[in-house]
Structures are given as structure tokens and as C-alpha cells.
Amino acid sequence: MGNRLSIENVSFSYGKNTVLDNISFTCRDGITALLGNNGAGKTTLMNILTGLNKPSHGRVMLNGIDLLKTKPYPIDQVGYLPQNFDVYGNVTGYDLLSYVFDLKKIKKNKKETIDEVVERFHLTSVINKRIGKYSGGYKRRLGIAQAVIGKPTLLIIDEPTAGLDPEERAQFRKYLSEISKDSITLISTHIIEDVELYSQQIVILKDHSIAFNGSVAEMIAESITNIRTLETDFAALMDLRKKVTIIEEKRLGTDRYRIRFIKDKQDVAGSYQEKEISLENAYIYFQNR
């Protein structure tokens, strides 16, 4: 039947500033990507889901259990990798995993469980070294290892690939796709490449509420009819910048540009609808429509 996370009418405010306004969505096993510009409220929502912030309104149900009313917060069911994951530099990776294992009160053989995650995330060569000597990629892998230890139902991962080089990012995305098979994996990011390949569901946050909730295909389908393409010269481009919301500009040659923009009430002469657009185009559309 699979797992089910239901976020129901969640609101959060700092004083008079509304950070999240009546957020509701449901997700199941697989990757759900939470997209949004900086300040959209992604990290706040992550903090609410991990019990670090209390919402002013709403509830979060995980397989029928109110996550935020469960005391103490069920750290054995929810794995969390914070945005800037770091721990004391002089602690070894193994000692950290051992600590987390005990804190989660996992009823399995400790050594076997730790060895399994160490192998899975290719940490064998560094696991007995001090975390302070880890590269950014290894630190991130250790972060995901501590989150998945004990196989939690829900995984919350904040900005998974921030600060990683392209090769490490690609590797990390593969890890995420593997671990999301049997768990709800909620990742927060503003890097479109992180979600393009493996996300089952995308939720876009804009102005403190949900601007889109659906699959990658639905996101593209909904935006493609509202995006136009036009090939033009520099002078016309300058003029168009004032009239329409441009979401992509590409130089084709000397004084030749191809632009994509959001369709307005009046169509621009010579513009056309393309058969394919990138997810990034679709994302920018939802942020600007």
C-alpha cells in the first residue's frame, strides 16, 4: 500500500510576517521535490516537518499518525539531513553513526546496520577518520547515511546538493533515487537539475503558498501553452524586455537571439509555441505568472 504523508492547512508566522500560508499537499513513496526561491518558506516547512518549528495552524499526518503531536517526536520514523549538515570535526564518522543508531533506538544489530549504510554510500575508506577531514561530498554522504539509518518512513532532506561539485551532485542524485524506493523522500531545493530526473512529484512554493503541485509532466504541460518562443535581433529584444516577462535568452549568432517569454493577452508577432520546454522554463513560468 505504501506510505502517505499529508500536510494539512499548515501556516506559520514570525510575528506579523507570514512565512507559510495554509499549505496543503499529500505525498507518497518516492521523491517529492519542494521548489521555491530563497525566502519562499521551504526551510521553514522542513523545520515544521522535523518538529523544530511549531506551526501556528494545521497538522502533518504520517500514515495516519499526527507527526507533530507525537511525543517525543518520532526520530526513528523520520530521517533528517539539514541544509548545512556539520558536526564536531574531531568525531569519527563511525562514532556519529553509532550515536545516531542508539538515539533512534533501532532494534537491529548495530555493527551490521552501520556497515550496511557505510557500504551503501561508499564511506568505507573514511568512516574511521575524523569528520573534519571529510570533503564536502563525503560529509553529505555521511549526512544521508545518518538520516537513512534504521530505514525511516519519511526522509527530509534540505538542499541536498548545495556546495557539491557537478560529479558529486550526480552521484548524490543517484543515492536519493535509490533510498526513495521504500520511503517518502521530501527534498527542498532551488536547483532544478536535482529534481528533473527522479522526482515523482513537484511542489512549488511562491509567496508563502503553493503555486503548483503535480508531476514533472504536468508541470511542463501546464506551462508550455503559456510560453512563447521568438527569434529576434538585439534592438527588438531590448524593446521586448519592457513588454513581456522573458524566461530565457539565447544568442544564436551575431545580432540574433532566441527568447522564451510568458504569453500575454496580446500575442507578439512571429512568436510560436514550441513542442518542448525545459523544466527550468516551466519553473520560471510558475514563479512569474
Next chain:
Amino acid sequence: MRTSIFKTDNVFFKHYFKIYDIRGFKLKITAALLLLLFLYSVFFPAPSNYLLSLRAKYRLFSVDRLYDYTVPLLAALMTAFAFFNDYKNQTYRFLGYYHPGPFNRPMVYRWAIIVFLFCIGSFVSAGFYYRNVSFFGLTGFFLSVRFLPNIVFLSALMLCVTALTKNSYAGLFVTLVYYILDLFSEGRLFKLFSMGANAANFYYAISPEYYLFNRLLLCLAAGCFLGLACYQRR
């Protein structure tokens, strides 16, 4: 639920020397500082006419500064050192997640370990420092125990400001500003909230009630600071 909390506390103590104080490094520094304090107290004791001078309402900063100000400062600096890395890379966030509940109990324990050691060290070495006045008697006990509120207060202030601002430097700054102002004003600036009640001879120079109220107030303030520092705003 209660069993669950104690189990988590057991996990904290089981991993203390592998996560929070690798190979007891902080413990060893604390022990070394307390040993130096003990040696100083053995070789440079307080004068035998100490009590007579107090009764004559003299302010004995040169005698009492060591236990009124220096030892609490060392305890506060050790507190800052112990918690420094928590706020350097947002480690506190990660650790806070794994210790759900209204109070961050490991934080209380980590603070209490340092303060307990300094209190024991201060109590024992003060016994030797005031040995010419009274050695292992009731007077000696009171002469040693009267400094403990200062240790508890200053280290709790350091922890509170650090935890509330999520910045160790802010904790150091506020604590040092308070410390310097109180030291150089010889207890006149903060009055009831001064650490210099012994050195400034509040007991005889003002009144015994004022002195006792000062000691009590420092302990209460330390409790409030600790509560504020370890309360998880969820």
C-alpha cells in the same frame, strides 16, 4: 515516556567521550586548571587575620578576587569552549533534532559537568586557601561554599547568551563586558547582581541579609539563564 527519556540520557552518557568530549580533552584541561588553582592555594594562602579584616569592614579584593572572579571566569571560558563548535556550523540544529522535547537535556548535562567540576575544585582548593583562617571546620566550609554561586552564575550567563544568539562570540562578549564592569567597579555597578559580594565584603560592609540575598539571586538568575538556554522553542 519516562523510560524513553532516561534511555536517551543513557545514550548521551554512553557516547559522551566519543561525541562531546573526545578522549576527555575538555575534562583534562579542566583538571589541569583546577590543579593549578589548588597549587596556588597551597603556596599562597589567605592571611590569618582575614576574618578580623572582614569584621573591620575592609574590602579584601586582593584576597578574594581569585575565587570571586578568576575561578568563575575560567568556568565560563570552559563553557564557551565546550559549546563553541555547536554554533560554528549549525551543529546545534542537527543535535537539537535528535533530542526532541521541551528541554535540550544533553545541553544541561554538558554544562553541569563543567560547572560541577569547577564547583568541586573551587570548594576543595578554597579550603586550603583559607586554611590559616579555618581548616576543615564549619567556618572553613562556609568560607569555601560562598563562592559557588559565582561559578554557576557566570557560566550560565555565558551559555544563555550563546544559545539565544546562536553565536559563541556574542556569549563571550556579553559575559566579558559584565565581568570587566563588575570587577573594575568593585561590585558597585551591579549591586545585588554583583559577583564581588565576598571581595567587596557585602556581609559586613552592607548587611548579612543583603549578602545572602545576593548569593540567592545569583543562583536564581543562573537557573533562569539555564532554562532559557536549554528550552527548545518548538
